[in-house]
Amino acid sequence: MKKNVALIPAAGRGMRMYPLTKKKPKAMLTIDEKPILQYNLEILKELQVKEVHIVTGEHGTQIQEYFEDGSDFDLEINYITQERRKGIGHAIGLGEDYIDYPFFVILGDEMYINTNHKDMLELFENDFNALCAFKKVSDKTKIKKNYTADIQGNTVLSLIEKPQSPVSNLLGVGTYAFNPLVFDYIKRATPSPLRNEIEITDVIDTIARTKSKVYAFFLEGDYVNINKIEDLDQATYLWRSSRFDQYTTTVIIPAYNEQESIAQVVKDFSIEPVDEILVVDNNSTDRTVQIARKLNAKVVSEPAQGYGNALKRGLNHTEGDILIVTEADASFRSKDLPRILEYLKSADMVIGTRTAKELIEQGAHMDWFLQWGNKAMGNVVKILWWNKKAQFTDVGNLESEGAAFSVEMMIEMLKTDLKIVEIPVGYYQRHGGESKHSSTRLQNFRTGLSMLFIILKKRFQSTQ
Structure with a gap:
């Protein structure tokens, strides 16, 4: 069985989830006594991943103490510290010294329930520069908090971060795969004016417009982007209900x-x-x-x-x-x-x-x-x-x-x-x-x- 590699950005502080995140990384908040991050590691195992690089920030030692070297989870885990918050794009870029072949990325603070991630392997085994997961939604207001894309067939032509008037019902989620060329694009990326951070959606958009071979993976199942306590409640409800x-x-x-x-x-x-x-x-x-x-x-x-x-x-x-x-x-x-x-x-x-x-x-x-x-x-x-x-x-x-x-x-x-x-x-x-x-x-x-x-x-x- 092929052993794949992945990177998980998990340095988010979760300020909007205080007091739950006062002394704990957002990715370590629990649903049914298990950290959100652990659920995403289990998804990566379905994608035949054996080597995982976790990017941590404040309180990151809690993540290291819980997962250690990953052997208890049948994984090889390495930890990378993001000293300053410079965005998800920057966090992914920190993997350049450790990764030299195609890899998966799942954001550490998102919850997926009964999804078809395993089907992503078929796209991953082909030639690509980037893969992005999208989920069809009926409520387009959710897209305003994430991103969407202009897609023909399953080819992504461009990405739009937090669109005010979404023209598509495709919600972009935090599951990706990248060719290592992404590291060069991250280094050349300009920080966003609003947050002064490297936005991974801007990086992918540039690749799609200039290099092509950016493809969409259509996600099935339930998904929650956990930014607020209400989001954690919703994720808990969906998980337990299932x-x-x-x-x-x-x-x-x-x-x-x-x-x-x-x-x-x-x-x-x-x-x-x-x-x-x-x-x-x-x-x-x-x-x-x-x-x-x-x-x-x-x-x-x-x-x-x-x-x-x-x-x-x-x-x-x-x-x-x-x-x-x-x-x-x-x-x-x-x-x-x-x-x-x-x-x-x-x-x-x-x-x-x-x-x-x-x-x-x-x-x-x-x-x-x-x-x-x-x-x-x-x-x-x-x-x-x-x-x-x-x-x-x-x-x-x-x-x-x-x-x-x-x-x-x-x-x-x-x-x-x-x-x-x-x-x-x-x-x-x-x-x-x-x-x-x-x-x-x-x-x-x-x-x-x-x-x-x-x-x-x-x-x-x-x-x-």
């Missing part, structure tokens, strides 16, 4: 003496797409465990008393891809599950908020005092983590053993820049028994104090 039916879903139910309601909860959540019901027994002395097992729920025990301890046991005891936490008192219902799962396609955590009055059943345990307390604690998190875009109106229940565990979990998610969204869900009257941490004003007050303590502790211990 694979959502492969994820397994576990519903975790912490329970302590809930024999009157546990059957209803297990039955209610035993629906598609739930793969597993996990009941975490927290020292129940009634028939909670027997009832849950009779209904084919998986039951594990947590001897250390406390809501937080039970949740930790449940979260650590399952291998589900999607973990749904609900109460054992039937105060939440499975009918909200489809909406929660839909939001999970672009978020890392979805919180069902109980503070929408229209969705609170009459008789449910959510009076004005509890509602005010939830909103107050949520606003404290919002203020103390103002730069993380926290929007909590309902603080529910990691070192925390009790009800404060939920707010601690939210904070840890925020600290690692994971995306959290909250949506209103129905809240119903509990079936039997009483709440273990909010049945009286005194319990509410104690729970609120424990939450406030963990919020302040996490904030003032944090260096983020």
Whole structure:
């Protein structure tokens, strides 16, 4: 099998994606726990690439520490440092000392999903000066942010960078292939007046007009140019949507003496797409465990008393891809599950908020005092983590053993820049028994104090 070579410009700072890129290169932002850059390396492997040169900039050591020499990814990776930001064209030009035959280029901060990149090999094996990938789009406004071209057949006659009035529906994307002659054209290129950078589209345009043999490759599948946080959200949504039916879903139910309601909860959540019901027994002395097992729920025990301890046991005891936490008192219902799962396609955590009055059943345990307390604690998190875009109106229940565990979990998610969204869900009257941490004003007050303590502790211990 032929071993090809590639170059990836990955020096972009991603200023429009702050705070996600405050201490991290844009190409190292993750989708499903994997850097964007890694997805593009996987595409290059489909193109029979074995040798990759990655151009890095600020925080580039993070890229080197993650990928090292590439052996773990079945690649040979070399790193080139772009000392000053002089554009993508300049970054590609830095490969001249390392590359002396045709090579691929994929920009490190673009996301491709279910694409046909492998078909590009047919063009690559023929004589060419440059290859450019284009994707047909219905929304021409997207082209204004990238580039397009005048194409006859598959021959590129000229390129237009960020056209104000696109005449074509072809969106130019960040996948290319070049003959080494491109290095001479880059050295002769004039920096753009606007950014004083070497634009690779200007270089390709010059080659197309003077040297010809510039060809178009027509890309299929989904593509996202990641410039803003909203673009990362869209890429995450498209990626997860394409694979959502492969994820397994576990519903975790912490329970302590809930024999009157546990059957209803297990039955209610035993629906598609739930793969597993996990009941975490927290020292129940009634028939909670027997009832849950009779209904084919998986039951594990947590001897250390406390809501937080039970949740930790449940979260650590399952291998589900999607973990749904609900109460054992039937105060939440499975009918909200489809909406929660839909939001999970672009978020890392979805919180069902109980503070929408229209969705609170009459008789449910959510009076004005509890509602005010939830909103107050949520606003404290919002203020103390103002730069993380926290929007909590309902603080529910990691070192925390009790009800404060939920707010601690939210904070840890925020600290690692994971995306959290909250949506209103129905809240119903509990079936039997009483709440273990909010049945009286005194319990509410104690729970609120424990939450406030963990919020302040996490904030003032944090260096983020």
